[in-house]
Amino acid sequence: MGVGMPASSIMPFYSTSMRRRLAYDLLSGIHVEELGAPRRVRGDAVHSLTWDAQERECAMLMKRSGNARIPRALTLFGLLMASSMPVAYGDATEFAPKVLIDTLWVMVAGFLVFFMNAGFALVESGFCRSKNTVNILAKNFIVFAIAALAFWSVGFALMFSDGASLFGTTGFFLKGADNSPATGEAYQGAYSALNWVGVPLEAKFFFQLVFAATAATIVSGAVAERIKFQAYILFSAFLVAVVYPIAGHWTWGGGFLGKMGFHDFAGSTVVHSVGGWAALAGVILLGPRFGKYRQDGKVHPIPGHNMAMATLGGLILWLGWFGFNPGSTMEVSPEIAHIAVTTALAASAGIAGACAYTWLRMGAPDLTMLINGALAGLVAVTAPCLVVTPFGSVAIGFLAGIIVVESVVFFDRLRLDDPVGALSVHLVNGVFGTLCVGLFAAGRQGDVLGLFYGGSLAQLGKQALGAGTVGLFTLVASFAFWLATKGLLGLRVTPEEERVGLDQSEMKLEAYPLDVLPPNHDLHRDGARVR
Secondary structure: OEEEHHHHHOOOOOHHHHHHHHHHHHOOOOOOEEEHHOOOOOHHHHHHOOOHHHHHHHHHHHHOOOOEEEEEHHHHHHHHHHOOOOEOOEEEEEEEEEHHHHHHHHHHHHHHHHHHHHHHHHHHHHHOOHHHHHHHHHHHHHHHHHHHHHHHHHHHHHHHOOOOOOOOOOOHHHOOOOOOOOOOOHOOOHHHHHHHOOOHHHHHHHHHHHHHHHHHHHHHHHOOOOOOOOHHHHHHHHHHHHHHHHHHHHHOOOOHHHHHOOOOOOOOHHHHHOOOOOOOHHHHHHHOOOOOOOOOOOOOOOOOOHHHHHHOOOOOOHHHHHOOOOOHHHHOHHHHHHHHHHHHHHHHHHHHHHHHHHHHOOOOOOOHHHHHHHHHHHHHHHOOOOOOOHHHHHHHHHHHHHHHHHHHHHHHHHOOOOOOOOOHHHHHHHHHHHHHHHHEEEOOOOOOHHHHHHHHHOHHHHHHHHHHHHHHHHHHHHHHHHHHHHOOOEEOOOOHHHOHHHHHHHHOOOOOOHHHHHEEEOEEEEEEEOO
16 A cells, blocks of 8 residues: 555545544644645634635645645544644534543453452462362452442542542532543533543543552452451451541542652552452451461461462452553553563562572462562552662562562461561551652653652652551451441351361352362371371
């Protein structure tokens, strides 16, 4: 195919809306020089013309240009980079190509983050015992439904709508006024904290929803194998409807932390440490699983039943993070590539750090630590992924891999039983990653500059204050609601229910029923051999 086509042949190949968009571009001067037109029309003058007048003016310019040829690439480029303002005519509204492309990117990134629910389900069930598999899978399946309803009705408004400085007060059930995808000063609506995003309101909501669901999923693994199913459901609704949105409003919703310069690009604090602090309160109140800690103070390891599931889950989570971090641009931007690279390198360095440290400390590499090392690197780089260099992301990931191993040992010393290492991955490394902004930020975004790159202690102080404020609020609020849930429903299953397994006692369904096993198959359950 040739590199161009006659100007007089362009318009018939486009839909009505695309012809009108091209007409506007031509009259605004984007393609006029290619057409060899004798004059250039100012963009503000074009705005004053009706669509019919613009098309007539464009046709006149084409006629004057004769057989001038417009390079196809330039034409398409003009269409793709057109203004993101909606193009309105008649009774319909059509959006410019950039809005459509940005919307597609935001939704695809959101789909990747949604798929992380499958990763969490596989990691948590693989790290736990077979007798609790159905219970864990059910929690990870239902948590998105709970999050969707809670965030749609209450959470999104508390987090992003206008109102008080501590939380939003309007726009519940997505009913607030909104003229998205208009941006900046052109935006008129109830969710001005998101007026920098040039996509429809539903796209903004969906992307933020999958983040909210992630915070609730983090809790599931830490309290696994002994919490009542209904207690987890009730707490998840509270977390997504109230705690997560309020903490998020302070940072991303126009609240005081964001205004003071606290930086958390994709949620090391807002998502991961919030889920971690909420989980910590639950772990403290629930107590450890029976048999985890002996009277002499020694730790009795309770191994997971399926490392293949856990490994596959870890890889799915890693994939989902390429929606989590790069998707937080919420537009198609060259920064996507940079964020994807820093995300990949941090995860890889996390594996390297965890592998090396466990080999030196424990005498052998531990697959569970390798998986959690990757996740720790991903959590840690979530806040600084935009503002650090690739070298910085490697340093962050490697340190996170070491920290997650030592953190697991630390929590065991405190007799805080976390079956999957969620506290070490999400809480500890969420805080660490937030602080890393004040250490490794290389000035890629405004005045965010870390201590190691010529910055002062000021940014590090802001990061510490933000992480501490969110942590204190989340821990206190979570303690209060866990206690309320305990009084209303109870938190923990009975010792007999725990011994039998939550699949039988709570779900009345087993993932591995004995009657489908081959004859003479040995099944180890709680150390006992069953035939």
